[in-house]
Amino acid sequence: MAPIDCVQPIVDNELEVSDNIHEIRRKTRDNIVNTEHEHRAEELSWYFLFPHGINGWGEQREIKITPLDYYQQRILGSDLRFQRNDYLFYALSMFEYKRIKATIQACLKKLVGPDGKIEDLHLITKALRGSSAYWRTALNECLAKIRSLGPPTYFITCS
Numbered sequence: 001m002a003p004i005d006c007v008q009p010i011v012d013n014e015l016e017v018s019d020n021i022h023e024i025r026r027k028t029r030d031n032i033v034n035t036e037h038e039h040r041a042e043e044l045s046w047y048f049l050f051p052h053g054i055n056g057w058g059e060q061r062e063i064k065i066t067p068l069d070y071y072q073q074r075i076l077g078s079d080l081r082f083q084r085n086d087y088l089f090y091a092l093s094m095f096e097y098k099r100i101k102a103t104i105q106a107c108l109k110k111l112v113g114p115d116g117k118i119e120d121l122h123l124i125t126k127a128l129r130g131s132s133a134y135w136r137t138a139l140n141e142c143l144a145k146i147r148s149l150g151p152p153t154y155f156i157t158c159s
Helices: 041-045 067-076 085-111 132-149
Strands: 015-017 024-026
Touching (some): 067 085
Antiparallel strands (some): 015 024
């Protein structure tokens, strides 16, 4: 997040508008770090956590590890630098990003038919927190508990 006294960029310097009114392109292309293509994105983003620029997520390892194993080791390990709030949010967002990507890839592998065509393009998003299928499942479980146990005696909401 930029400081309050930071000068806001001029839109004309950042965006390029062509004759086609539906096409807007960025003029500055070199300032975005794509985590899919940059294997050292974590080390570059968190230079004070990785002072030597090694042992991040993109590091080549003899034994493959899952994103869950990697981020659990970072957060629950003995090095307290990785337990700061800003890195915790980064780790959660990267873990969810990799989980969503893996779920989509697994669903698409199941959908390709024997002739190589995609049969039914429906992604299973029940396991993805925040999706409508996730909340529908939570609602159905809650309604099933109410049907089997009866209405609650006390109902408390906390915000």
